Amino acid sequence: MYVIDHGDRMSSTAERRIRSIDDLEVVVDTDFHLTERQEDIFPYLESPFDELLNSQQGDDYGYLGRVYPAHGMVYSVTIGKADSETVRTKEDIRTGRDLVEWDKAIITPTQNLYLGAVHHDDLAAALATAYNSWLLDEIVDPDDGLYGAALVAPQKPQKAAEEVERRADEDGIAAVMIPSGSVDPLLGHESYYPLYDACERAGLPIKMHNAAGTMMTRFPSTWQAMDRALPVHATSHNMMHQTNLADMLTRGVPERFPDLTFVIQESGLGWYPYFMRRFDHDYMGAKWDAPMLEKRPSEYLKDQFYVTSQPVEGLDDPEYLTETIRHFEGEDSLMFSSDYPHFDFDNTGELLKILRSEFSSEEIQNVYGKTAERVYAFD
């Protein structure tokens, strides 16, 4: 039997107008970072790594003592153009909370985003344990809204499962975190199943968080590890295009060759307006890293780059598809392609059915041929 509730709860919810963050019932920040240092967590190392690493003596040449790999990339933080706050204590966290204004946060690491790249599997597992001990001892405080994610080392899935079991009942542990940027094998591999089983039984969600400095190092082995066609095909076209476009834009290729046109093929559509905005977003804080550019990266894409349609995703969701095409001004840059006879070819009329609901006849003519007649050297 269903009971329709016309009571106060419904009406009070309906009356609550959200004008600013002050009107929200709760703000949960699901990714609020510590900037922990190796020296914060080394005192929490357990045997045998406590004895091995905490009696360090002698000269380490300035880098041998660091067990987390450094990528060496020059960021706005590296050069002082962005002044990232230090967050290594509860007090530091409260300072950040005053700015971001949350009620609860899941506290996540920074240096330990590189844990998956630590070049010693057993040490990586020990570091995860030490980090969690430090986190629980000095950071987590559920009465004050400070929750943590238990860190696990992907290098040792069985130990990771044991770590989850050890921490699952601790107050303030609200999730498990896999530093996913440098996993090898990929997270579908059966070696992780004990970890997933432990998290499922504990009722803890798994946070996956990459670090830009680790993920690229795994690309060749990542490709090798995707031992089926489906994951390769669904990701590689758009990933590769994003990587090439990012490099071409940063080095100013369209600025150096202003009369040159490029056509991006066979990668679907949704990633493209995403990439335009994501790259513009990063560029606004890193103009110094792409000094060749005279306008926003997305403007070069709109002026000198074209996209072919196949394989169109979302044909069963016309609103998604028409909005996506508008979001990169596809009426001027999208060109029909079939990909015949490949197994994922698009029949000519499929996209047309969708376009008719949103685009003018002239725009549809562009997509189906007029734009191509302007782009290609038919004469």
Add this chain to the structure above:
Amino acid sequence: MSESTRPNIDRDDLHHVIAAQDIADGERVIVEIAGREIAVFNSNGELHALSNYCTHQGGPACEGLLSGTLDVDEDDELVWACEDEIVACPWHGWEFDITDGTHTASDDYRLPTYDVHVRDGEVYVEL
């Protein structure tokens, strides 16, 4: 500096900031004038006044690093340029040219600038 030592100013749109000698080259002072935080920089012997409110997400834009930026020369080689004329907002590293308030990457974002006057060794911002 007490009120009495300042020279008489005949305009009420000029707001006293500091004695000119108290802002060394490469230094800045941030003051509140009519409810606005305004930074006055002494850069390469020139005084520049800008809003301290970042047009991006409201960070304290003028409290960040004052330096130069990377550019390219006529051979497209990387060169250091605009030394002491680029301030980076400490929140996200957005760079602004303190000589005119423009963002280094986009004309859509600009920090408001104000005219600076020096009279009898005292610095005033026009507002």
